[in-house]
Amino acid sequence: MNNWNTTENYGRIARWLHWGTALLFLLAYCAVYYRHWFTEKKTAENLVALDLHLSAGISVGIIVILRIIWRMMNEQPVLEAGPRWQYLLAHFAHYVLYAIMVLMPLTGYLGTGKATDFFFMFEIPKFEDTWLFNAFVWEFLGLTFKEFEAPIDFFHKEIMGAWLVWILILGHVGAALYHHYKLKDRTLIKMLKGDKS
Ligand code: HEM
Ligand code: HEM
Incomplete structure (x- = not known):
């Protein structure tokens, strides 16, 4: 089975990265x-x-970096x-x-005043405890953590988390199902099975 994408199919690695991210989104939502x-x-x-929630979210942040690199190395x-x-x-x-x-993940991490116990294995320090917070937010912008996190938190929870992300993901899933059941094309198959079909 091919690890690399072709012009017809997503390869095994792109598919794992895609479905892994989808599962982590589900976990982040269920947990919160x-x-x-x-x-x-x-x-x-x-x-x-x-x-x-924090662990699943941070994992998405790590996986998306791999995903972007992999996408740039592959044809679509x-x-x-x-x-x-x-x-x-x-x-x-x-x-x-x-x-x-x-x-x-970025707004979640920057706006959280708590360290993350990463899947109960080790601790990831909160942003407020990093040198970057001290150098950039505290010294350069002259803001306390509370002042800095308020708008970021609002964006993460009220604007994106509670509304926009839902709408966009449901739209994406709806489009995939529409292609599969109504148009009966290979959109979903190429993300599910790749070149096995
Ligand atoms: C895939 C990434 C993420 C998604 C989709 C996501 C989504 C959400 C949602 C839907 C909420 C609740 C909004 C509401 O109040 O209705 C929320 C709250 C929150 N998120 Fe995230 N989040 C993600 C990543 C992160 C990360 C990486 C962190 C921190 C490291 C984080 C920290 C928080 C915190 C502290 C809350 C408030 C929790 C509470 O009120 O119970 N999130 N997030
Ligand atoms: C049950 C949930 C999901 C289903 C059924 C689904 C289905 C699909 C399908 C069929 C494709 C291929 C589209 C094409 O090439 O025409 C695709 C691609 C894609 N999906 Fe999803 N998806 C789901 C969840 C998600 C989530 C949660 C995200 C991220 C927030 C996401 C992000 C993407 C992206 C960025 C692509 C473009 C291909 C790539 O660069 O990997 N999907 N999805």
């Missing part, structure tokens, strides 16, 4: 909503759910689009999804 809806503040469960399968506007929209949507995969 479980925390909100089913746990009492400051209980052990509440903290475990938060650490799972031709998009199964009809008119030119559909082709451009599909391309644009993929770039927007990359933007989400970068912005969500």
Whole structure:
């Protein structure tokens, strides 16, 4: 089985990176909503759910770097689009999804006043405890952590997390299912099975 993409198929590595990211998104969402809806503040469960959210989110941030490098090293399968506007929209949507995969982990990390217990294995220091915070935010911008994190937190939770990311991912999944069941083309197959089909 081919590890590399071809003009017809996503290779094994691109597929693993794609579905790995999708699972981590699911974990990040389940953990944070479980925390909100089913746990009492400051209980052990509440903290475990938060650490799972932070760990899954940081993993997305690491994987997206690998994904961008891998994408640049590979050709891209031709998009199964009809008119030119559909082709451009599909391309644009993929770039927007990359933007989400970068912005969500970044804003999450910069705006969190807690270290991450990374999948309960080791600790990743919070941004406030890094030299970059001291040099850039505290000394250069002259802001406290509270002043710095407020707008970033608002963007992460209220604008992106609660609304935009949902809409964009559901739109992406909807488009994949529409291609598969209605147009009956190879869009989903090439991301699921690659050259086995
Ligand atoms: C794939 C990446 C991520 C996604 C999709 C995501 C999504 C979300 C969502 C949906 C919320 C809840 C919004 C609401 O209140 O309705 C949230 C809250 C939060 N996120 Fe993220 N996030 C990601 C990464 C991160 C990372 C990397 C960190 C920190 C290292 C982080 C820290 C937080 C914190 C502290 C909260 C508030 C938790 C709470 O109120 O219970 N997030 N995020
Ligand atoms: C159940 C969830 C998902 C399904 C069914 C799905 C399906 C697909 C399919 C069928 C393609 C191939 C599109 C084509 O080449 O025409 C694709 C590509 C892509 N998907 Fe998803 N996807 C899902 C979740 C996600 C998530 C959560 C993200 C990131 C936030 C994402 C980001 C991307 C990107 C960036 C591409 C372009 C190819 C690449 O560079 O890897 N997908 N997806």
